[in-house]
Structures are given as C-alpha cells and as structure tokens.
Amino acid sequence: MDETKSALKIAVLVKHVPDTQFDRHLQGSDHSTDRSESILSELDEYALEAALQVIEAHGGEAAGHRVTAITMGPAAAVNAVKKALQIGAHDGVHLTDDALAGSDASGTSRALAAVVRHLGDVDIVLTGMASTDGETSLVPAQLAELLELPQVTFASSLEIGDDDGAWRLSARRESDNYAETVECSLPAVVSVTDQINEPRYPNFKAIMAAKKKSVCTLSLADIGLDASQVGLEGSWTRVEDAQPRPPRTQGTIITDEGDAGLRLVDFLAEQKLL
Numbered sequence: 001m002d003e004t005k006s007a008l009k010i011a012v013l014v015k016h017v018p019d020t021q022f023d024r025h026l027q028g029s030d031h032s033t034d035r036s037e038s039i040l041s042e043l044d045e046y047a048l049e050a051a052l053q054v055i056e057a058h059g060g061e062a063a064g065h066r067v068t069a070i071t072m073g074p075a076a077a078v079n080a081v082k083k084a085l086q087i088g089a090h091d092g093v094h095l096t097d098d099a100l101a102g103s104d105a106s107g108t109s110r111a112l113a114a115v116v117r118h119l120g121d122v123d124i125v126l127t128g129m130a131s132t133d134g135e136t137s138l139v140p141a142q143l144a145e146l147l148e149l150p151q152v153t154f155a156s157s158l159e160i161g162d163d164d165g166a167w168r169l170s171a172r173r174e175s176d177n178y179a180e181t182v183e184c185s186l187p188a189v190v191s192v193t194d195q196i197n198e199p200r201y202p203n204f205k206a207i208m209a210a211k212k213k214s215v216c217t218l219s220l221a222d223i224g225l226d227a228s229q230v231g232l233e234g235s236w237t238r239v240e241d242a243q244p245r246p247p248r249t250q251g252t253i254i255t256d257e258g259d260a261g262l263r264l265v266d267f268l269a270e271q272k273l274l
Contacts, residue, residue: 012044014081015080018037019039038076043131052067061090075096078096092216095223097220100231125140126192128192144189147187155191169188
C-alpha cells in the first residue's frame with residue numbers, strides 16, 4: 001500500500017430479514033414484520049463480497065484495511081453480523097434498543113448514520129441494492145444525505161484507485177438503455193446490485209475463526225440519539241391497516257380442441273392484455 005494513503009475502513013450494512021423461503025407474516029398493532037425465521041439478507045452478501053474484494057485488491061487485512069459489518073435490530077439481529085463475520089468481515093457492530101422497533105426507512109437511516117459517525121473515519125459505507133423485506137432502496141440515499149457524503153447507487157462494478165495519493169472510487173452503473181461510469185472521492189456511500197459479483201461461502205475454517213471476532217453492541221445513548229428520533233415515533237411512515245392476501249382463485253384452463261389459440265387470444269383480449 002502507498003504510505004501516503006490511509007488504510008481503508010469499509011462499513012457494510014447487513015440486515016436480518018425474514019427468510020424468503022417462508023411466507024411473511026405481520027404481527028402486533030403496528031403491523032411489523034414477524035422476524036422469527038430470519039437470515040442475513042441475500043442482497044447484503046453482494047455488498048460484503050464487494051468490500052472484501054476491494055481490500056484484497058490492495059493488500060487485505062495485512063495492509064491494515066478492515067471491513068466492519070453493521071446491523072440494527074433486536075437481539076436476534078446479531079445473527080446477521082455473525083454470518084458476515086463467517087463470510088469474511090473483520091468485526092461487527094450491533095445497534096440494539098427497544099426504541100428502534102417499528103423504524104421505517106427514515107428512522108433506520110437516522111440510526112445507521114449515527115452508528116457510522118460513532119465509528120468515525122469510515123471510507124466507504126457499502127449496502128445492498130435493497131433489503132429483501134421492505135425492498136424500498138431508500139436507505140443508501142438517505143444515509144448519504146444525513147452523512148453529507150457523495151453517493152453511488154446500484155453499482156454493478158466497483159474499483160478503488162489512486163488519485164494523487166488519495167483513494168478514489170470508480171463505479172459502473174447500468175440500465176436497460178445505457179451504462180455509465182461515475183467517480184467520486186472518499187468517503188462515500190455506495191449501494192451495489194446483485195450483478196457485481198458472486199458472494200463467497202464461508203468454509204469450516206472461516207466459521208471457526210469468526211467465533212473469535214468481536215461484535216460491539218451499542219445502544220441509542222451510545223450513538224447520541226434520542227428515542228423520539230427512531231421507532232414509530234421518529235418514522236415518517238406508518239402502517240395503519242393490513243389484511244391477509246385473499247386466497248388465489250383457480251385460473252382458466254384452456255383445453256386444446258383445435259381452437260386453443262383463438263380462445264387464448266380471446267381470453268387475453270378480455271383481460272385487456274392485448
């Protein structure tokens with residue numbers, strides 16, 4: 001590593017979300033998500049892999065670079081951090097406080113921004129493109145605004161290079177009609193898509209090593225936030241009502257008696273799909 005540049009400190013936000021293999025359920029008067037069957041959000045694994053590849057490209061932990069996994073939520077949410085440590089993060093932070101319950105994207109962003117400020121000297125805040133529960137994609141942009149940092153969203157590739165002795169970020173963003181490369185100085189907030197890499201699986205050695213890694217537990221008081229700034233009280237949105245999805249009705253079956261094509265066209269026309 002160039003001695004004129006400091007070691008990279010990357011914070012990866014990870015979320016404990018309901019396993020998509022099971023049906024989702026709401027609970028309580030605030031209609032919050034039941035998280036009893038939860039795992040590390042799969043989309044966050046791409047952000048973690050991107051962070052690990054960035055530091056490995058510049059000498060890894062031996063060069064002083066570090067990846068810190070951050071989560072917020074009740075006691076079980078720490079499992080998302082523990083999984084991140086098994087994958088390769090060097091340490092973890094778990095923000096937990098009863099007052100966080102019911103936080104929407106704005107309350108979550110406020111809390112996570114305070115954690116990043118508490119850590120200090122973070123060069124990159126990396127996130128997935130969305131969580132697999134809320135799927136809003138709001139948190140990265142709100143974090144960048146709160147932290148007053150440049151933001152790069154939906155990056156499909158990511159490189160950290162030299163800019164006259166300082167770190168500089170270059171990212172590729174793609175859509176259906178165009179692709180662009182954007183650059184910014186660090187520190188910055190970056191969200192990555194599921195096209196950026198293929199996340200690694202932790203092996204037995206990594207799982208055992210993760211048991212020795214540290215997880216720092218923080219409360220709202222530790223990061224200087226008041227309970228009124230998060231949770232239901234500090235959120236900008238609230239779920240007023242929720243109803244179970246009605247059972248799926250039987251579809252229309254078209255049996256081919258030589259006129260199936262015409263009947264299919266008629267059906268699509270009736271549904272205003274043609």
